[in-house]
Amino acid sequence: MAKEIIRQAVSADGTRTIQAERSFELKRFFLQWEWMLVLMLILVNIFNISASPNYANVKGILNATRDFLDKAIVVFPMAFVLMLGEIDISVASIMALSATIMGVVFQTTQNMVLAIFAGLVAGTVCGFINGIILAKFPELSSMIVTLSTQIIFRGIAQIILETQSISGFPSWFQQVAAGKVGYIPYALIFVVVEALFFAYLLHYTKFGRRTIAMGNSVTVAKYSGIKTDRTKIIIFTMVGLLSAVAAVYLASKMSSVRSDVAKGYELDIIAMAVLGGISTSGGKGRILGASLAILVIGYLRYGLGLINASSQIIMIVVGILLIVAVAIPNLKGSVGQANWIKNLKRMFIKQKN
Amino acid sequence: MSDYILELKGITKIFPGVKALDNVHFSLKRGEIHALMGENGAGKSTFIKVITGVHRPEEGEIYLNGQKVVFKTPKDAQNMSIAAIYQHGTTYQHLSVTENIYMGHEKLTKFKTIAWNKMHKDAKALLKRLGSDIDPRSIMGNLTVAEQQVVEIAKAISTDAKIIIMDEPTAALSKRECEELYRITEQLRDEGCSIIFISHRFEDMYRIASRVTVFRDSQYIGTWGVNELTNDELISKMVGRKIADIYPKQQLEMGDEIFKLEGLSKLGYYKDISFSLHAGEILAMTGLVGAGRSEVCQGIMGIEKPDKGSVYLDGKKLKIKCVKDAMDAGIGYFPEDRQKQGLILDWGLGDNVTLATLEKFTKHTIINRKAERQKAKELLEEVKTKALSVFDKASSLSGGNQQKVIVAKVLNSDLKVVILDEPTKGVDVGAKAQIYEIMSSLAAKGYGVIMISSEMPEVLGMADTILVMKEGRVSKIFNDCSNVTQEQILEAAMNV
Numbered sequence: 062m063a064k065e066i067i068r069q070a071v072s073a074d075g076t077r078t079i080q081a082e083r084s085f086e087l088k089r090f091f092l093q094w095e096w097m098l099v100l101m102l103i104l105v106n107i108f109n110i111s112a113s114p115n116y117a118n119v120k121g122i123l124n125a126t127r128d129f130l131d132k133a134i135v136v137f138p139m140a141f142v143l144m145l146g147e148i149d150i151s152v153a154s155i156m157a158l159s160a161t162i163m164g165v166v167f168q169t170t171q172n173m174v175l176a177i178f179a180g181l182v183a184g185t186v187c188g189f190i191n192g193i194i195l196a197k198f199p200e201l202s203s204m205i206v207t208l209s210t211q212i213i214f215r216g217i218a219q220i221i222l223e224t225q226s227i228s229g230f231p232s233w234f235q236q237v238a239a240g241k242v243g244y245i246p247y248a249l250i251f252v253v254v255e256a257l258f259f260a261y262l263l264h265y266t267k268f269g270r271r272t273i274a275m276g277n278s279v280t281v282a283k284y285s286g287i288k289t290d291r292t293k294i295i296i297f298t299m300v301g302l303l304s305a306v307a308a309v310y311l312a313s314k315m316s317s318v319r320s321d322v323a324k325g326y327e328l329d330i331i332a333m334a335v336l337g338g339i340s341t342s343g344g345k346g347r348i349l350g351a352s353l354a355i356l357v358i359g360y361l362r363y364g365l366g367l368i369n370a371s372s373q374i375i376m377i378v379v380g381i382l383l384i385v386a387v388a389i390p391n392l393k394g395s396v397g398q399a400n401w402i403k404n405l406k407r408m409f410i411k412q413k414n
Numbered sequence: 415m416s417d418y419i420l421e422l423k424g425i426t427k428i429f430p431g432v433k434a435l436d437n438v439h440f441s442l443k444r445g446e447i448h449a450l451m452g453e454n455g456a457g458k459s460t461f462i463k464v465i466t467g468v469h470r471p472e473e474g475e476i477y478l479n480g481q482k483v484v485f486k487t488p489k490d491a492q493n494m495s496i497a498a499i500y501q502h503g504t505t506y507q508h509l510s511v512t513e514n515i516y517m518g519h520e521k522l523t524k525f526k527t528i529a530w531n532k533m534h535k536d537a538k539a540l541l542k543r544l545g546s547d548i549d550p551r552s553i554m555g556n557l558t559v560a561e562q563q564v565v566e567i568a569k570a571i572s573t574d575a576k577i578i579i580m581d582e583p584t585a586a587l588s589k590r591e592c593e594e595l596y597r598i599t600e601q602l603r604d605e606g607c608s609i610i611f612i613s614h615r616f617e618d619m620y621r622i623a624s625r626v627t628v629f630r631d632s633q634y635i636g637t638w639g640v641n642e643l644t645n646d647e648l649i650s651k652m653v654g655r656k657i658a659d660i661y662p663k664q665q666l667e668m669g670d671e672i673f674k675l676e677g678l679s680k681l682g683y684y685k686d687i688s689f690s691l692h693a694g695e696i697l698a699m700t701g702l703v704g705a706g707r708s709e710v711c712q713g714i715m716g717i718e719k720p721d722k723g724s725v726y727l728d729g730k731k732l733k734i735k736c737v738k739d740a741m742d743a744g745i746g747y748f749p750e751d752r753q754k755q756g757l758i759l760d761w762g763l764g765d766n767v768t769l770a771t772l773e774k775f776t777k778h779t780i781i782n783r784k785a786e787r788q789k790a791k792e793l794l795e796e797v798k799t800k801a802l803s804v805f806d807k808a809s810s811l812s813g814g815n816q817q818k819v820i821v822a823k824v825l826n827s828d829l830k831v832v833i834l835d836e837p838t839k840g841v842d843v844g845a846k847a848q849i850y851e852i853m854s855s856l857a858a859k860g861y862g863v864i865m866i867s868s869e870m871p872e873v874l875g876m877a878d879t880i881l882v883m884k885e886g887r888v889s890k891i892f893n894d895c896s897n898v899t900q901e902q903i904l905e906a907a908m909n910v
Contacts, residue, residue, distance in 0.1 A: 080803035081791035265780045267772040274769055277758040284755045285770035286738040
């Protein structure tokens with residue numbers, strides 16, 4: 062009906078055509094950030110193959126993923142948080158608290174299924190708390206709020222478990238991390254399905270589009286009838302739930318839980334998302350990029366482990382990678398459409414002014 | 415020595431596409447209070463920015479004490495003893511009064527550290543001189559608007575300003591606070607300062623000014639002694655223009671009442687707003703900037719929830735908690751600030767058009783992007799957006815075209831009532847006419863249209879009903895607009 066009105070309103074003067082499709086352009090296709098990540102991934106794998114002869118086969122490459130699948134699980138919801146222009150640095154503490162709750166429930170009931178359920182609920186509640194605080198007090202920055210809850214969640218875990226560890230989980234539980242279909246770990250299948258789900262959620266649904274809109278401008282989103290508070294709460298709760306899932310995987314991998322598990326994981330998780338081209342100021346990025354970045358950082362860490370590099374060296378390498386990742390797309394324009402080759406030139410070659 | 419401390423001759427300032435000042439003259443005598451008046455958008459603010467060196471005029475000359483000067487930066491003007499106190503305070507709300515007064519010219523000890531004690535003492539003395547006992551250590555944000563203004567005046571005299579410009583200083587003051595401001599202003603004059611006093615309030619002008627200059631539509635109308643003019647003469651000088659025939663207003667039979675407000679109030683913003691709207695009616699809400707028009711509409715939309723009052727649509731009372739509720743009920747809002755509220759500038763046009771109405775393109779939770787783009791293309795073509803493709807970024811369009819994109823966005827939802835907040839602000843004449851046509855045909859189709867506007871010709875040209883707001887209240891409703899004049903509206907908006 063509205064359409065009709067406008068036609069009448071402006072039919073007096075000529076018509077104008079606006080393209081609704083755009084043709085494929087080779088240049089634009091190859092200027093996508095994901096190609097840079099593919100290149101990095103190839104370099105990292107060449108390095109790994111030269112470091113260890115045992116690595117260069119399907120089994121080795123797939124097995125190596127188990128090293129970083131716990132982080133990978135949280136990267137996708139973290140990408141949503143970053144898309145909003147927010148950040149969540151409490152994820153590692155949520156993992157610790159969920160693992161702790163799971164351990165304690167198992168110790169008292171000896172019921173592993175119930176324990177896992179309790180752990181998932183605990184993580185979800187933690188994420189919900191983050192979300193509700195941020196929605197109700199929009200003037201607080203997510204950096205500060207999740208820094209606080211990071212300390213609180215970890216503190217609670219430490220009060221419950223102190224320095225003891227809980228183990229003795231049933232043998233089937235170890236299969237969560239160790240189990241495989243052929244060469245493929247169960248957890249890898251889970252992460253692939255998760256990645257597909259989040260890609261669908263971000264790029265194909267209303268929810269994803271609204272999330273991106275909020276990351277660009279909360280005000281415009283609000284004026285467009287988007288329930289911004291609700292979206293924020295859902296996303297932070299999602300982070301909590303998946304942190305708890307990661308905690309279950311971690312507990313299975315280590316066959317024990319302690320209150321200090323997953324320390325420092327939040328940095329790797331955020332690094333993976335950011336290297337993947339998810340803008341920390343919100344509104345830009347793709348799940349495909351984040352997925353590739355998980356592999357880049359994950360395999361890089363694994364490879365540096367193969368040559369027995371110290372953890373400090375690993376941190377330095379990841380740090381440098383991150384600065385490059387943040388600098389290149391932010392020098393000009395947006396990730397995905399940014400001309401990263403031009404920006405690389407700008408970084409390293411002095412410009413005439 | 416010249417009679418005039420400041421003279422501006424033939425000032426022209428051009429912004430892209432707009433002449434903000436067109437061959438404007440102004441002269442300020444030593445030790446006088448000179449009122450500068452004109453409607454919203456007459457060019458007063460731009461004019462001040464020329465005097466203070468914020469904008470450089472394309473043409474014209476500025477004389478200070480009979481000497482020609484050129485201000486390259488605001489600092490130049492400051493060095494020439496010119497200070498301005500702006501309508502929207504430029505104070506640091508979290509800093510102390512002393513810090514605000516001495517910002518940029520702090521006093522130092524011999525060790526080059528800040529001489530706090532001396533500054534506090536001097537600040538105290540300055541404030542005392544103005545007859546105020548504000549504690550210089552208190553935080554700016556805790557002071558009242560009137561007190562903050564006194565601090566700004568103190569800041570101006572702390573730089574030894576000889577020419578002080580006050581931009582609508584009384585707009586937010588109570589009667590008694592105004593008296594206090596008059597007293598201070600007169601004191602400054604007696605101490606040898608020359609003051610340019612900008613105000614919408616006639617009482618200000620009659621109370622303290624000796625001469626008045628009127629601007630209209632970016633042009634200089636004239637300068638008179640305050641006693642040479644009657645109220646009516648002054649108003650007609652401020653308004654005096656013919657309404658061009660760009661208003662395609664159709665005479666319509668109004669339908670039933672579809673929308674009603676009852677006693678809508680929000681503390682500190684507006685009070686007891688009630689009106690009703692019929693199908694096919696265009697209701698213009700007008701009044702001075704800051705009278706609370708936009709706030710009322712944001713209250714209707716649930717952006718800033720009102721404290722009291724109710725909204726009825728088709729006789730049913732609405733419960734609006736957020737924008738979504740209002741949109742679902744059938745009320746659409748076209749925001750005033752297109753860049754901050756209306757469009758995601760980094761996005762393509764297509765995505766912007768469909769953002770508020772994604773559910774129309776969603777099937778089995780997946781957005782049908784092809785249908786979405788097609789719809790956006792159709793809508794954009796029909797509002798004659800100058801763009802090549804729906805992937806063009808919104809930031810690449812001109813103001814008028816951005817406005818059209820928002821029109822497309824708002825009209826893609828199924829509405830009964832459309833609220834347009836300053837729809838033609840900053841838009842060129844051609845686009846304006848198109849927006850008026852759209853408005854007119856909306857009414858013809860039986861929508862209720864609420865238009866917030868500060869532009870008198872547009873209000874008179876388009877509205878069936880004119881609602882004038884003043885200081886958060888309904889000042890007057892003109893139900894029959896055939897004989898309403900601009901003077902009557904301005905009178906209701908100012909209550910002279």
